Amino acid sequence: MSQHAPADETARIGTDPAAFESFYRAHITAVQHFVARRVAEPYEAADLVAEVFLAAIGSAKSYRASRGTPRNWLYGVARNVILAERRRRAREWAGASRDAGMRRLDPDDLTRAEERVDAAAGSRALYEAMDGLPRGERAVLELVALDGLDVVEAARVLGLRPGTARVRLHRARRRVGGELSTPPVMVATTGEARS
Template identity: 30%
Template sequence: MDAEDVAQVVLMKTLRSIGSFDGRARVTSWVYRITRNASLDHQRAQRRDQRLAEKAEWLAEVRTPRLEDPLDDIEMKRTLRLIRTLLTELPMTQREVFDLVALQGLKPSEAAQLLEMNPNTLRVHLLRARRRMRKEMLAQPREKEIRGNDG
């Protein structure tokens, strides 16, 4: 599947930039460079995904403080699982930005510089990520409310 993804990217980039081909190199050399760059981009994205998966795994292993009320303890664990799940469902850019700022503690300006992104653009992605996470978390049924309605 990875090869098909890269091939599709190569085809799209080739078609998009065919007008800029100046003929100084052979067409095969030019397409090879496009293919090489697309492969490297794909590998970088996979490494980013792997690091994020490792962070999510680390979050899963983080011990939550033991709360006095067992129901509160269950709710805390449930909330952490939900956050990990929602994090993996964010679009890649929002996930990266949220990871750097919210999980790793970088300042938005530092994260923007690291990602070579305009700071205002980064803030928009962060805002969207937070809104989506909040919306999804609020949409989840609350255990206590459900239990309270049953009995």
């Protein structure tokens, strides 16, 4: 299944195991990179990737091709899962220890997760430089600079007009530019270098 799969194929991932397997294989690497750029802990990254696909299964019927590609829709799902986890963790930190209930990874899974986290270190440096940005500007910049979407795709993921996304991107780049001494080189999932 390509990132441009028909809407009915993406909508079937919630009910058709073969459609889900194809969807999973087509998008697992992109989702792992998306999460690794935002999460430094390998265990947490692995758990969040699994949660992203569970959430995608649960909301597959809501996918609309008119709002973007399956990959972009999945990035929106991943973004929501990560934000929900951050809110949950903030509540948990207020009262309880977060150590309970973590699933164990076998050594090979941990090694692969650590490699992804290490590979995404440059992206995380940019992500940390964006901490002072307003939420809307940061979200557009993340999707464009870190995830390789164009402005129109990022606008669709965020439910914005393309013009609004362009303005937010311009402001974010201007504000973050002074915080980074040299811009990191991003590598898109297609293998082409981005700056």
